[in-house]
Amino acid sequence: MLDLHDVSQSIDATDLRILQALAQSGSLTGVSEALHISQPAITQRIKRLETKLGVPLTERFGRKIRLAPAGQILASHGAKIVAELEVALDKISALCDTRGGEFRLVGFPSASATIVPEMMRAMREIAPVVTFKYREAEPPEALELLSQGEVDCAIIFDYQSTTKLPSNVIYEQLWYEELNMVAVSSDPRIKPGRRIRISDFQQDHWIAGCPKCRGHLLTAAAEQGFAPDIVQETDNIPAMIAMVAAGGAVAMVPELALSGMRMLPEGVHTARMIPARQRSVGIAFLGTTQPSPAVKLAYALSSRVDYRRWNLQLLND
Numbered sequence: 001m002l003d004l005h006d007v008s009q010s011i012d013a014t015d016l017r018i019l020q021a022l023a024q025s026g027s028l029t030g031v032s033e034a035l036h037i038s039q040p041a042i043t044q045r046i047k048r049l050e051t052k053l054g055v056p057l058t059e060r061f062g063r064k065i066r067l068a069p070a071g072q073i074l075a076s077h078g079a080k081i082v083a084e085l086e087v088a089l090d091k092i093s094a095l096c097d098t099r100g101g102e103f104r105l106v107g108f109p110s111a112s113a114t115i116v117p118e119m120m121r122a123m124r125e126i127a128p129v130v131t132f133k134y135r136e137a138e139p140p141e142a143l144e145l146l147s148q149g150e151v152d153c154a155i156i157f158d159y160q161s162t163t164k165l166p167s168n169v170i171y172e173q174l175w176y177e178e179l180n181m182v183a184v185s186s187d188p189r190i191k192p193g194r195r196i197r198i199s200d201f202q203q204d205h206w207i208a209g210c211p212k213c214r215g216h217l218l219t220a221a222a223e224q225g226f227a228p229d230i231v232q233e234t235d236n237i238p239a240m241i242a243m244v245a246a247g248g249a250v251a252m253v254p255e256l257a258l259s260g261m262r263m264l265p266e267g268v269h270t271a272r273m274i275p276a277r278q279r280s281v282g283i284a285f286l287g288t289t290q291p292s293p294a295v296k297l298a299y300a301l302s303s304r305v306d307y308r309r310w311n312l313q314l315l316n317d
Contacts, residue, residue: 013291015049016078018042019057019067023075026064036303038173038282038314103297104133106142107155110237111281113260114310115155115302122304127297138210138235143169146284152294154284157254159216165284173282174302175312177255180270182244187269195274198252202226205249207240208233217252220277237261244268254279259310281312 014037021031028039035042050057057071067075103123107116116134123132137145139156146154147166156163158171165171181201183190189200198220206228208214214233221228231249234240237257244251245265258270283302285295307314 011049011052011074012288013082015045016075016082018045019071019075020079020082022058022065023067023072026061026066028065032314036174036299041172101129102131102133103127103294104135104151105153105155105298106135106137106145106151108138108142108157109136109235110254110257110260111155112136114256115281115305118305119301122301126300126304130297139163139212143284146286149286152285152292153298155281156284157212157279157281159212159219159279161280162215163212168286169284170287171282171284173280175282175307175314176278176280177310177312178272179252179254179277179279180258181250181273182241182253182268182270183250184245184247185267185269187250190269190271192269195272195276197224197274198277199224199226201250202228205229205231207231207243207249207251209237209240209251209253210235213252213254216277216279220252241265241268252277255311256281 014035017035018031018037021034022028025031025034028042031037031042032039046057053070055070056068057074058065059068105116105119112134120132120134123130135145135151139154139158142151142154142156143163143166145151147169156171158173163171181190181196181198183201183204189196202221202224206217208217208228208230214230217228217230232240232243234243237253238261240251241253241261242265243249245268252273253270258264264270283295283298285292285298
């Protein structure tokens with residue numbers, strides 16, 4: 001038997017907005033563009049809600065997707081709920097603009113030099129009276145700060161959906177980036193425009209990054225049948241690349257970190273890998289029945305980020 005109380009507790013405003021946008025656009029691409037939510041996240045939310053309700057909410061119609069009868073009912077009634085919520089949030093936002101307030105964000109080091117400054121500039125236009133408070137931490141520590149209520153939102157990265165989220169935290173992927181091999185320019189395996197295999201470097205010494213990055217390196221190497229000989233470890237990406245330039249070791253570095261550097265040290269080249277190694281970048285926040293003003297602000301700020309400048313890509317590109 002369907003537990004309506006349980007289902008009502010699991011439906012939030014984002015679910016209702018997705019159904020409304022789907023009714024208008026008839027495609028996941030249209031919903032993604034309208035709400036700035038990745039297609040995988042949209043699909044995941046719809047499937048989760050269908051499982052709770054026990055009925056399909058969408059159906060295929062040729063190449064398009066449309067709402068099933070249950071989806072139409074939920075979207076119709078949800079429109080009133082979302083409208084009331086928007087009014088309440090606008091009033092809260094106005095209150096913040098009048099009295100000031102704080103927006104507390106935590107992010108990882110590579111984001112500190114790229115994504116975060118763009119969000120800070122956008123804040124001066126969107127909410128100039130609100131104070132932008134920022135601190136830096138790798139994803140595990142950032143998620144702990146978020147779960148404990150010490151920050152409002154977190155910018156984190158995730159390798160192949162391996163991050164273990166606290167039970168009260170939601171992670172929405174916004175972009176993805178490729179990882180690069182970094183080696184001395186005299187290395188014949190690194191050539192402009194050529195993709196290389198990580199297994200080509202199984203006899204080399206390696207430099208590893210933060211624990212999550214180190215774990216991904218170990219996983220990627222294991223998939224190609226070897227264990228990397230890690231001889232140096234540092235969370236500092238510029239230092240890591242400088243160590244590579246000094247000779248004797250190679251490293252795997254995310255695109256965002258490379259883009260944040262004005263120039264690479266002399267004597268260093270980079271190359272993309274085959275198969276491509278990627279990680280997602282997005283926003284983590286506390287899961288509630290309705291988005292807080294801080295989360296709404298975080299999405300507004302992230303939509304102002306020129307992600308192409310940092311060689312990031314949208315998940316549905």
